Amino acid sequence: PPAASAANDREAHAQALQDVPAAMRSYYDGFWYFSAVLPDPYESWTPPKAPVQFCYNDSYQGNSWRAAALAEYQKLVADFAKAGLAKPNLIVTNSNNNIDVQLSQLQNQIRQGCNVILSIPSSPTGLCAGVQEAHKRGVLFVSVESPVFCKEAINVDFNEYYGGLQTGRWLAQALGGKGSVVMLDGVPGLAPTVARHEAAMSVFAQHPGIKVVGTVVGMWTPSIAKSKMLQFLATHPQRIDGVWNGALMGVAAGQALSQSGRPAARINGFSGSCSFLAYWKQNHLQSLSLSQGGAPALYEAFLVAARMLQGQKPVVNTILYPLPEITDANLDQWYKPSMTVQSNCFADPPDGRAVADSYFDPLFKGGAPLKVALQP
Amino acid sequence: MMVALRQRAYAVPVLVTVALLLAVNAALNRSFVSPDNWAPILAGATPFIVTALAQAAPILAGGGGIDLSVGPLAGLVNAILVAVLVPRGLDGPLPMIGAALALGALSGLLNGAIVCMLRVQPIIATLGSFLVYQGLTLEVLPTAGGSAPAWLRAASGRVGWIPGPLLLLLVLAAAWLALGVTAYRRNLLAVGGDERAAYAAGIDVAAVRIIAYVIAGMLAAVAGLAFTAVLGSADPSVGVPYTLTSVAGAALGGLSLAGGRGGMLGAAAGGALLFLVQNLLTLAQVSIFYLQIATGLILLAAVAINAVSDLRRRRSTAAA
Amino acid sequence: MSDLAPMTRAPGMDATAAAAIPPLLEARGLRRSFGATIALDDVSLGLAGGEIHALIGENGSGKSTLIKMLSGIVRPDSGEIRCDGSPVRFADPQAARRAGIVTCFQETLVLEELSVRDNIVLGQDGVIRRCRGPAAEAALARAALAELGVAIDLDRPLGRLKLAQRQLVTIARALAGPWRLLILDESTSALDVEERDRLFDALFRYRAAGRAILFVSHRMDEIARIADRTTVLRSGRSVATLAAAQADTPRLLALMSGPEEARAALGQATPSPPTARSRGVVLRADGIVLRPRAAPIALDLSAGEILGLAGLEGHGQERFLDCIAGLAAPDRGTITGGTTRVRSVVDAARAGIAFLPRDRKRDGIFAPLSVADNLTIARLGRFSRAGLIRRIRRLEAVRTAMARLRVRARGPEAAIDTLSGGNQQKVLLGRLLLTEPRVLALNDPMRGVDPGAKHDLYDELRALAATRIAVLLLSTELPELCLLCDRVAVFRDHAVVAVLDRAALSEPRLIAAMFGHAAADDRA
Amino acid sequence: MLARHLSRWRGEGGGYAALVLLASGLYLGTAALIPGYLSLASLRSVLLLASLLGIAAIGQTLTIVLGGLDLSIPAVIGFAEVTVAQLYGQGWPFAAAALLVLAAALLFGAMNGLVASGLEVHPLIVTLASGSILLGAILAVTHGQASGTVPDWLSATVSVVGHTGPIPLPGAVVAWLVAAAGIVILEHRSVPGRWLYAIGANASAARYARLPLRRVWMLAYAVSAGFAALAGMLLAGFSGAADAEVGAPYLFTTVAAVVIGGTPLSGGRGGYGRTVLGCLIITELTTLLIGLGLDQPGQEIFLGAMIVLLVATYGRQTHLGLRV
Ligand SMILES: Nc1ncnc2c1ncn2[C@@H]1O[C@H](COP(=O)(O)OP(=O)(O)OP(=O)(O)O)[C@@H](O)[C@H]1O
Ligand SMILES: Nc1ncnc2c1ncn2[C@@H]1O[C@H](COP(=O)(O)OP(=O)(O)OP(=O)(O)O)[C@@H](O)[C@H]1O
């Protein structure tokens, strides 16, 4: 079901989408399952003078994805500082997934004089009080790969729903439109889990031959995914033809199947983790993965913020882009021999970007071009 | 008067620590003390304080008393308010506060009955409700969303000239003081101190304990209301982390986890302490990689101070 | 004060009138088992207003279980309890209390964190409803304590009180509400003679006022002194109820344990043969000052000697014993065991001093563990190789110890808490002996032990002394001190005011010394 | 003789017999409900998952018998998993990495025991704090970028299809059963084992009996951390990835396994034999709920209700009246 707040804003959503160039609207497909696209809240915002204070309001720092994102941010700010555009210090907070703490940290950052806050909120709604305050005080708030429902924020993301469609379509096609599929979900209650799942389900619903035999909640954690998958297989003797993987759990699913003595099934990747690529390569699988590394995610969000600092205005509050696809054909461009099944990295796009910088041009109006050429 | 002071002696270390942290916070960031910021700061501290208060009641009641369901219950209340009541137009203060408190009381009654009537160990009984509430929350609210009514959101700011969260804390303090006039608080400490002695003296141990769980449930529900006010929406993952912080807060507040010693003042201070530590570490821009270490160390230091002062107190008792 | 009014209907009723109406409380055919243990088999008992009714029996004969039944704590499996002639079922202690039955249980059940006042008024209120304000509560508590002739600071937390004071507080708690029947389960065991006499005075007053008292004690002298009637329990059965005239001690002992063992128990009346004191000093306390301005204490203990420590509660004898055991440090002075200077528990262990704490349940036994574990826990190294216990060896040692100490238990594997108090005490003594001590420091070891078991323990102590073990025996029972000790040091105001040796030892002299009379001439 | 053995099978936390009955009943009941569950593959899956939980729960049992609790187990698991994978990935010999991890864990655990017994602070709070410090330290060292590899034989040890010599069970399961037997024997027959029970039963009496309280506390928590580290290393082989949070699911499940086994939190009673059955019961129960096709909320609701119901049927505390 659509998120409650998105439903309220459905009309506004449809209205705002009119401002998105028609050719790019497919990347916004089904996004209202997740959140609403709204007009640019920073329409009348005057960018602060350089040097700008950049801040990072993070919700967790315990994995390599987040670490890569932070490192990318630090590098970009350093580049900006060298050009005299930013203060050299990046103010960083981490709330350990406690949304109340993150909110108070956000409010603190506003008080500390941050001009641009990039944030990965642990809840799409929990920061809204702070986001409103930021907006009121002329602070630019940009969410990174976790859009918030608040009208006052700029969201930069790939479309989770669109990612679910991409992977779901591949799996349906790889199975020839028939067979039994297990859904392997991330953390329940989080919007990306729901959006990805719903999108993939909507694809499978179009294939009468595909039977979804169950959902396993793997929490985006390999050890949990493998345990749950083993328990699932222990109680489901029927043949499993495909596993739809909602990110990070593909290897766990494959190992669980083979260790339970089951024939191999088709499994998609979602995030382009090195681990999955190595597994893919070693076992000569046929698969498809998206690439969703932390560094590119932060780069795209920073790029949007940088454009806005130059006075460019986004056409809507939510900037979405498609994720690059890793396929059997281009796997070798992504895979590196150093990757192993135990690797904990993400395969970054060869040029460090999810999409070409020019992808965003149609989504912005006015303003000046960037003063420095950004390099991821 | 002296007795009243002595009864609160257990809370002195934590109160001193809180005062110290307030001073450091204020020194690091002037705006911390500006009246404009009282409401948001208090709003941030409220969930910590209220959940620690909730945890305090079953801990004081002894017999291994603990309520692991405090966090998930607060989350469930948040979900039910926003995803069930608001869409049905029941978004006035009366239905929302009433429903939250009723839910909390019901949960406490259940937990209490399982502990006292079925005689299941509290940690396992409330682990059961922990899981059940977590599941129910997802059932009610599959993903974050919704919005709280305007009056509730406004309450996290100012009510008249007084910060809403402060008003809430004052109401809770008044309620606890009122309980002190009745026999309940003494009964609670007696049951927690030695359940056999309390039972033999004719105290209805089960009733006292069940009420402690009801208090915990209702305070957890109040925390749920507070989340809703601060977040302005509902989020199924918001409550769970507060179970551990509530236990930590109560322990920091000088409550004996064996029961029978301590009180709500300490628990509130313990909760505030946890908030201030996080706030301080953020303000001080402690590298995020060291944040968790610092939190753990401060926690250890605080309990150590408590323990040492407590050992000293007990030594002097023994010598007398 | 009005709260202390009796609930009796006809105060001052005489005995013949009492016989005509149903007894205040009556138990008929009570039975109760705990798992395999039958605690009560068939117990009947009648309690009338205006009488002090004694209940005696060996350890484990079911006295406390019966009392818990009358107080609403344990439910009978069968049988019935009648109150004023009509059957009652007390759901909980509160219900018994409402019927006018108040109880001091064998264990001193107090709340250490609460004040004396709170401890005394405990249980009078509802779960939430509070009957009186703080001032009225204080008045009530003060009045209840005054009944016992004591004044304790009402704001003091109980944790700061000595065992005897705690015991008095629990009695005051029982007296504080309206009541008709007062049950005292070994409540005198922690009191000294003075406190006990004041309690007895109060009991006599209550008897005169027509209230009933059920009194449990293992001290036959107390029974003889105050009981109007005595009921004897044996193995969970009530075997007889005797009026004071018929209840001479030999007869009671015979009823308690069967004639055979009673004779043995009476045998204790022969005092220990005097020990030669020339066999070498094993423990020397020199210039010990227990608190500022108290006179220094000098005592020597010879191998094979039994030295008694006596005194009114709180006069320093207990602290002295703690100092010997290395648990406390004196203000000044030295304690030397053999050649070791004792400053800590570790020193005491090295000096071969073994200590038996007073509170068996709190500081002695390991409750669900077996007799074997309880006996050997402090010396497991003796029965183990490479950290692994050699079971056969240990079992042999346990069997030997159990036989020697005459421990009555289902076997070495029986859980210690299924044993009677006296037998638990024997196990604890056995634990100390396994450490092969040179000095035994015993804090009131016979507390709550029945006469038969006491007799066993007396024999054991004498046998130990004969093997050159020196014994320091702190006791509140004067006959025991007279019976066992070679010498008794009497404490008053944290100093030794008299050391009575065998020849000078008698109860009147002990009492005189304890109260500070005759101090001068008896000082050693 | 027989009677004595039978009487050991009863007991306060519910009889062993009830537990065995429940564990096997759950297995057969699930098999009746779900065709195919009776296969060797399914049994091995359940045993493997139970063994991971079981190894993590060894320390939880010992510390609970001692009258404490160890909430740092998840952190130690995460620490061991990340460290061993990282070091091995950097080219250390596996044995060296494992020994280092084990030594660090033992030291960490001993510190827990020392602080908790020295300050007389409830171990719940001590281990909560120390766990947070340990997890923080991993973050500080790896900057969130932990990665590494494990040797193939380690993965085989925790692979459902793994064999241990001729035994058709993965090494982790065999190791668990051996460790369980060892622990049960040591609980009853070793000197520190009996001290553990005595101190848990009555700390005050233990002090008077001059038992080495502090050493036993340190030992119990060191052993706890040691086995948590072992579980962490096995999890490194199991999941492949290095993830400091990998221990998170073992926070409450280890406590639940102990209590479902009938070991009361008050200390001095119960033992690891019960926990073994508790682990089997929990694993079977969660498998059953997955097998029934319940969604995640449904699984949580049922699991919570079942835990309470189970403990309420056989693991009830005695009536207060019988403890006065
Ligand atoms: N809660 C209980 N569980 C198991 N056995 C019990 C329980 N209470 C009492 N018993 C057993 O019942 C018997 C009677 O015990 P009780 O305490 O009534 O004896 P007693 O006459 O008061 O002994 P003492 O003189 O030592 O106080 C004993 O064997 C005792 O071990
Ligand atoms: N007040 C009491 N004093 C002593 N023992 C009690 C008391 N109340 C109950 N018990 C004992 O505790 C055990 C369980 O009692 P209780 O009736 O409360 O349990 P229950 O399982 O709820 O019973 P039921 O299933 O019949 O409702 C019984 O052995 C009973 O004798």
Ligand SMILES: [Mg+2]
């Ligand atoms: Mg019942």
Ligand SMILES: [Mg+2]
């Ligand atoms: Mg008794």
